[in-house]
Amino acid sequence: MGDMIVRRIGLSQLPPWLIAAFLVMALFGESAAAAVRSVEAAAPANRPGEVSATPADWIFLEDPAVGVALFYPPEWSVEGPVAATQFAATARCRSVRMVDFEPPADSGAAASVDQSYVQICVTPLSDGDSLESYMRRTYGESLARRFAKTDLNGACAYEDRGHTFSRTIFTRAGDRLIQIVTAVATVPERMADRKAQIERILGGLIFK
Numbered sequence: 001m002g003d004m005i006v007r008r009i010g011l012s013q014l015p016p017w018l019i020a021a022f023l024v025m026a027l028f029g030e031s032a033a034a035a036v037r038s039v040e041a042a043a044p045a046n047r048p049g050e051v052s053a054t055p056a057d058w059i060f061l062e063d064p065a066v067g068v069a070l071f072y073p074p075e076w077s078v079e080g081p082v083a084a085t086q087f088a089a090t091a092r093c094r095s096v097r098m099v100d101f102e103p104p105a106d107s108g109a110a111a112s113v114d115q116s117y118v119q120i121c122v123t124p125l126s127d128g129d130s131l132e133s134y135m136r137r138t139y140g141e142s143l144a145r146r147f148a149k150t151d152l153n154g155a156c157a158y159e160d161r162g163h164t165f166s167r168t169i170f171t172r173a174g175d176r177l178i179q180i181v182t183a184v185a186t187v188p189e190r191m192a193d194r195k196a197q198i199e200r201i202l203g204g205l206i207f208k
Contacts, residue, residue: 054204062208063094067176068120069206072096073197083119085168087179091121096201098194100186114186116194118201121179131156131172152180153205173207180205 054071061078062069072078081093096118103111125134135143135158147158147170157171166183180202184194 054200061096064208066092066094066120066122067208068094068122069208070201071204072201081119082117083181083183085179085181088121091123091179093119093121095119100190116184116186116198117182118198119181122176125172125175125177131170131177134177135170153203178207
């Protein structure tokens with residue numbers, strides 16, 4: 001398959017809004033700050049899973065074994081499975097995770113970790129199978145109650161309803177079925193930032 005690739009983004013991975021800002025500067029002589037503000041103000045509102053920009057210091061991760069590429073914040077780490085789901089037990093998984101607080105090892109079972117993560121797991125679809133047939137077979141009559149049909153970066157997806165701190169999304173890429181699990185469990189003052197980072201990660205997902 002190939003080795004996992006992790007690198008800092010270069011010019012070819014710069015977000016479109018930043019490239020546009022540079023063009024504005026070159027054409028009209030605006031300062032960098034004014035150019036960026038003018039482009040950001042003109043950008044349309046995001047739909048779920050969309051982002052207006054990838055921050056310039058984010059790191060590019062490509063995992064051929066899982067078949068996914070994404071951008072993640074530099075303070076986050078790349079890991080294997082972090083959420084024990086039934087789907088993940090038989091799938092290839094890659095995660096990015098941020099730990100805000102980890103209690104000492106002798107703190108006991110009641111101590112919790114403040115963390116946020118995005119886990120992507122991929123498994124082959126059976127011949128003749130589809131995302132919809134998998135969802136109906138797995139969740140049966142509860143499908144409509146538990147999941148809403150949505151869009152993930154232009155692909156059909158199912159997302160669990162009523163999520164607050166964790167989300168589960170199913171989608172398809174070619175002959176592969178994909179489960180994405182995200183979670184935010186941290187202190188209130190970090191909650192908004194971690195949720196925004198997860199939205200940016202989801203908005204930059206590329207399935208190979």
